[in-house]
Amino acid sequence: MKVGFIGLGNMGQPMASNLRAAGHELAVYNRSREKAEPLRQQGARVADSPADAARGAEVVFSMLADDGAVEGVVFGDTGLLVGLGRGALHVSSSTISVALSERLTEAHGKAGQRYVSAPVFGRPEAAQAKQLWVLAAGAKEDVERCRPLLEAVGRGLTVLGERPSAANVVKLSGNFLIASMTEALGEAFALTRKSGIEPQVFLSLFQSVFARSPIFERYAELIAREQYEPAGFKLRLGLKDVRLVLEAAGAAEVPMPLASLVRDHFLEGVARGMGDKDWAALGALAAERAGLDEPGSK
Missing domain, CATH: 3.40.50.720 (NAD(P)-binding Rossmann-like Domain)
Known part of the structure; x- marks a missing residue:
């Protein structure tokens, strides 16, 4: 063809x-x-x-x-x-x-x-x-x-x-799931790290108990290793996608309060100069809010 x-x-x-x-x-x-x-x-x-x-x-x-x-x-x-x-x-x-x-x-x-x-x-x-x-x-x-x-x-x-636009609604909804999951992973790793548990130990538990998707498992690995560069998908593009999710939700009159929270965390990352890092860098922001790392240090 x-x-x-x-x-x-x-x-x-x-x-x-x-x-x-x-x-x-x-x-x-x-x-x-x-x-x-x-x-x-x-x-x-x-x-x-x-x-x-x-x-x-x-x-x-x-x-x-x-x-x-x-x-x-x-x-x-x-x-x-x-x-x-x-x-x-x-x-x-x-x-x-x-x-x-x-x-x-x-x-x-x-x-x-x-x-x-x-x-x-x-x-x-x-x-x-x-x-x-x-x-x-x-x-x-x-x-x-x-x-x-x-x-x-x-x-x-x-x-x-x-x-055709049905595929875009589903894609944006899926990316919202990934963004929300990444935020939750970042917060969970920040809590366990600050409580003295090595990230690799928690990662192993996650892989054994929770991970059934290569997508989820990959983001858990990136956060555990604090590996945010090179970016497979940039944080600023994650912000774009969550904004598009909220735009679609507004047009459909669907409240998505978690999406608004996740958007603000993406916006914080871009404002702190992390826009070109992988969007898994939500984990770095969660760690910084917990007093573990400086933002953008990894």
Whole structure:
């Protein structure tokens, strides 16, 4: 299949590489062109713009940091909306707002194009190992059309109906679970550490009794080891996601008081200069509030 891929960051790079390894013809675009070099060496064509990456593609993926980045590559004179052919499909794997997903659905529909929202769960190491869990929502025939591509980047796929923004609601809800769990882990490790229990001992207990998910276990390991760099997922992006959760909750008239608390803790981390650390650094903030560490010291 002829595939375009836009956004070659920590997640996009391994996802695009897995698509290429699966035998698909690939055109890639990234604002920093040097990040496209590994894909060029695998035989991908390096495009000059989002429109160029989309031109001639049957399906074009976008994997970008936030709403602003997605808007920047979709709209405008060199955006993928210009380059994507009628009937061709845009698969958005970015974690974006429900409102933007609905706007993309409308814009692609007006252009005679197709749109599927397909955000993913997993960190960069999971993307490299093809262990992502993929969500997908859109017209049934569009999801089926891109199913082989989605299966090429992950270990599982959950289809969430024909309204693309449903996948964004579920992705944001899942990220809220991770954020809340990370906050709880940080507080639990801070309490046990201050009570004289070695983090590795509590981690071992957590792994034996509580952990049934590689996601939970990985964040417990990062907090126990105070390993917040390099960031697999930046704390400032966690703040963005929790803000989007609260935005969606407000639109749906769903009170989420814990989400407001977690947002404030993310905001505290960004304000203290920790925005580029892994979002597991909520554990560092919990330790600092307990008088154990200086913020951002690890």
